[in-house]
Amino acid sequence: MHTIIEPFRIKSVEPIYFTTREQRELILRSAFHNPFFIHSKDVLIDLLTDSGTSAMSSNQWAAVMLGDESYAGSPSFFKFENAVKDITGMPLVIPTHQGRAAEKIIFSILGSKGKYFLSNTLFDTTRANIEFSGAEGIDLVCEEGKHPSIPAPFKGNMDLEALRREIIRLGAEHIPMVIVTITNNSGGGQPVSMENIRATSKICAEFGIPMFIDACRFAENAYFIKLREEGYADKPVYDIVREMFSYADGCTMSAKKDAFANIGGFLAMRDADLALHCRNLLIITEGFPTYGGLAGRDLEAVAVGLYEVMDEHYLRYRIRTTEYLTEKLIAAGVPVMQPAGGHAVYLDAKAFLPHIPIEAYPGQALACALYLEGGIRGVEIGSLMFGKYDADHQLIPAALELVRLAIPRRVYTQSHIDYVAEVIIGVFEKRRDIRGLRIVEEAPMLRHFTAKLEQID
Numbered sequence: 001m002h003t004i005i006e007p008f009r010i011k012s013v014e015p016i017y018f019t020t021r022e023q024r025e026l027i028l029r030s031a032f033h034n035p036f037f038i039h040s041k042d043v044l045i046d047l048l049t050d051s052g053t054s055a056m057s058s059n060q061w062a063a064v065m066l067g068d069e070s071y072a073g074s075p076s077f078f079k080f081e082n083a084v085k086d087i088t089g090m091p092l093v094i095p096t097h098q099g100r101a102a103e104k105i106i107f108s109i110l111g112s113k114g115k116y117f118l119s120n121t122l123f124d125t126t127r128a129n130i131e132f133s134g135a136e137g138i139d140l141v142c143e144e145g146k147h148p149s150i151p152a153p154f155k156g157n158m159d160l161e162a163l164r165r166e167i168i169r170l171g172a173e174h175i176p177m178v179i180v181t182i183t184n185n186s187g188g189g190q191p192v193s194m195e196n197i198r199a200t201s202k203i204c205a206e207f208g209i210p211m212f213i214d215a216c217r218f219a220e221n222a223y224f225i226k227l228r229e230e231g232y233a234d235k236p237v238y239d240i241v242r243e244m245f246s247y248a249d250g251c252t253m254s255a256k257k258d259a260f261a262n263i264g265g266f267l268a269m270r271d272a273d274l275a276l277h278c279r280n281l282l283i284i285t286e287g288f289p290t291y292g293g294l295a296g297r298d299l300e301a302v303a304v305g306l307y308e309v310m311d312e313h314y315l316r317y318r319i320r321t322t323e324y325l326t327e328k329l330i331a332a333g334v335p336v337m338q339p340a341g342g343h344a345v346y347l348d349a350k351a352f353l354p355h356i357p358i359e360a361y362p363g364q365a366l367a368c369a370l371y372l373e374g375g376i377r378g379v380e381i382g383s384l385m386f387g388k389y390d391a392d393h394q395l396i397p398a399a400l401e402l403v404r405l406a407i408p409r410r411v412y413t414q415s416h417i418d419y420v421a422e423v424i425i426g427v428f429e430k431r432r433d434i435r436g437l438r439i440v441e442e443a444p445m446l447r448h449f450t451a452k453l454e455q456i457d
C-alpha cells in the first residue's frame with residue numbers, strides 16, 4: 001500500500017521559530033518549569049492542545065468572507081443551523097461561543113444539589129460545570145479503559161453494568177441526564193462503539209433518562225467505528241454519524257475540535273421545552289439565538305468545517321498520524337498508551353521516568369524535558385493536574401501520570417511528526433539525567449495552569 005499522505009496542499013504558510021538549547025534552558029526557568037507560561041513564539045512544535053488550533057481550509061476562509069453580521073436572522077446562522085440539523089438529525093440548534101458555554105447553559109438548567117450526571121468519562125470543563133451547579137458527576141468507563149498499555153478497540157465505552165447499577169442505586173429521578181463523550185477525551189481519545197452507544201441509550205430509555213452526546217470528536221469516533229466495528233466497514237462516515245446521533249436526545253459540541261474552527265460550539269436537542277429554557281439563558285449569557293456569542297463569519301466557518309471533517313481521506317490521514325507516531329515510539333521501547341487515540345498520543349511518564357517519585361511530578365518533568373530537547377510543548381495529565389492533598393498535606397496522586405501530545409488538525413506534516421518522534425526517543429535515551437520538580441507556588445483550583453515549579457537537585 002502507498003504512504004497515507006496529507007490530503008491537502010499548502011496555500012498559506014506560517015513561520016515557526018527555532019531556539020537554541022541555551023535559550024530554551026533560560027525560557028524554561030523563567031516559565032517556572034510550566035509549559036503554560038512559555039510564549040508560543042518560543043515553541044517549535046506546539047502539541048499543547050488540538051482545540052481551536054486547526055488549520056482552516058480555503059473553503060472555510062471563503063465562507064468567512066460571506067459572513068453576514070446582522071444581529072437577528074443572519075443567513076450565516078441558517079447555514080450553520082442546517083448543517084447541525086442535517087448531521088445530528090436534531091431539530092433545535094443553539095449556537096454558543098464554545099463547548100463549555102453550551103455546558104454552562106444545560107447544566108444550570110438541569111443540575112442542582114442532589115442530582116447526578118453519569119458518563120463514560122466527563123471532560124474537565126463538563127465536570128466543572130456540573131459541580132458548579134451543585135450536582136455530582138460520576139465516570140463509568142469500561143474496565144479496558146483503565147489500563148493504558150493494554151490495547152482494545154473501544155476503550156472509551158461506558159461500563160453498561162455499572163450504569164444500570166448506579167441508576168438503581170441513586171434513583172432515576174435524581175439523574176437528569178447520561179452523557180456519552182465521543183471520543184473519550186480524558187480517557188485518552190479512545191472511541192465508543194456503536195453497540196455501546198445503542199445499549200446506553202436503551203438503558204436510559206428504560207429508566208426515562210435523557211441521553212446526550214458530548215460530540216466534540218464525533219467524526220473521529222465514527223471513523224474508528226468504520227475501522228473496528230463489525231458491519232460498518234462499507235458504510236459512509238456520514239451515515240455512521242447520523243446513526244450515532246439517532247440514539248441521543250441531544251448533544252453539546254465544541255466546534256474548536258471536529259469542525260476545524262478557531263472558536264465556536266453548540267447545543268442541539270429534540271425537546272422543545274428544554275430548548276426554550278436554554279434559549280432564555282442563552283440570551284442573557286451568550287447573545288440572541290441566531291448568533292449565540294459568535295460572529296456571522298464564525299458560523300459560516302463551522303458550517304463548512306462540519307462537513308469537511310467527515311471526508312474519509314482526511315479521517316484516514318488524521319487517525320494514521322497518531323497511530324504512526326505511536327508505532328515509532330513503541331518500536332523504540334518508549335512507554336505509550338495503546339492503541340493510539342484519535343487526537344493525541346499519551347506518554348506514560350511513570351514508566352518513562354521510574355526514578356522520579358510521584359511527589360516530584362514525573363509527567364511535568366517529562367513535558368519540560370521535551371521542550372528542552374526539541375522545543376516541543378505537550379501537557380502533563382497526572383498529579384499536577386489532578387492531584388489533591390490529604391489532611392497532612394501529603395499528595396494524593398492521580399490514577400495515571402501521562403504527558404499528552406495533542407495533534408492540531410491539518411497543521412503539521414509527516415516530517416514534523418518524524419521530528420517529534422526523534423526528540424521523544426532522544427529524551428528516552430537520556431531519561432536517567434532528568435530530575436524531578438517541586439511546586440513553589442500554586443492556586444487552590446486548576447493549579448496546573450499557573451503552578452510555579454523548580455528542579456530538585
Ligand SMILES: *Cc1c(COP(=O)(O)O)cnc(C)c1O
Pocket residue numbers: 051098099100101123125126181185214216253254255256257264265
Ligand atoms: C474541549 C472539550 C469540551 C469543552 O469545549 P471548549 O470549546 O473548550 O469550551 C467539552 N468536552 C470535550 C470532550 C472536549 O474535548
